[in-house]
Amino acid sequence: MFETIAFDADDTLWHNEMIFQDTQELLYQMLKPYTDEEVIHQKLSKIEMSNLRLFGYGITGFTLSMIETALLVSGGQIPQSQIQYIIDCGKQMLEAPIELLPDVRPTLEKLMDSYSLMLISKGDLMHQMNKVESSGLAELFSVIEIVHEKNNHTYKKIVDKHGITPSSFLMVGNSMRSDILPILEIGGSAVYIPYHVTSHVEMTTQSDIPADRFWQLESLKELPQLLSTLHQ
Structure with missing residues (x-):
């Protein structure tokens, strides 16, 4: 047949998606001072979908979308150290072992x-x-x-x-x-x-x-x- x-x-x-879910949770916690989790989720989802045609699927595009989301919800006030934290999270995702x-x-x-x-x-x-x-x-x-x-x-x-x-x-x-x-x-x-x-x-x-x-x-x-x- x-x-x-x-x-x-x-x-x-x-396993793959759980790595994304865990990293998103870290982003939500970091951005809590600026707005609530649902708003962050909605904005990240919208930005990620918009960026697919430019960055495609994968962790690099997802990391850039997280940075864009952080800048948006913070009104550009997010510290450089937290931008670096998002970048480091992306690197950790790329280096995560295969299970x-x-x-x-x-x-x-x-x-x-x-x-x-x-x-x-x-x-x-x-x-x-x-x-x-x-x-x-x-x-x-x-x-x-x-x-x-x-x-x-x-x-x-x-x-x-x-x-x-x-x-x-x-x-x-x-x-x-x-x-x-x-x-x-x-x-x-x-x-x-x-x-x-x-x-x-x-x-x-x-x-x-x-x-x-x-x-x-x-x-x-x-x-x-x-x-x-x-x-x-």
Whole structure:
């Protein structure tokens, strides 16, 4: 039924969003003297969304958006030392160790003998490649693609580039907006494995989904059993 299985990286193979959430909490605490947390959250979200077209996804753009938010809510009065603190937080995020989600490596090893495995991640090229290498999973994938955005145009380019028929392509990920809906739009199939925290930039209104090409699981370790059932 499928020849190629592609996996999202952040929050599908390893933890990522919690690092952003923890850093945002530090920002909220630092800016409390200027306004309340909800206002900070709203302004940061708006600035981050606006900056995506300039900085793309990733920690560098997020750090710049935090600095812009701090300057905005403080009326430009925030001390230089606190700007430096935000920069240091961004550096700590970039240096954070990779923590794989449960059962990731055994599941990939079980699948690699029967399928061509691909990793498709979006964000800063250098940081994403560093994470892939640090994860120890690079050797399990026949193809690794780091992209600026995940949409139907991007996925169409990837399948065309590698000579893959969309009907034989399965995407596994935690974001309906980035990992699931675009694949279904080009005729592929998708497995949705929700992560317990979702970034606001990944929020989307769920549209009609073809039931014969979409499945939802609680964890990655359930994937081999699903595939075994589908191939019967």
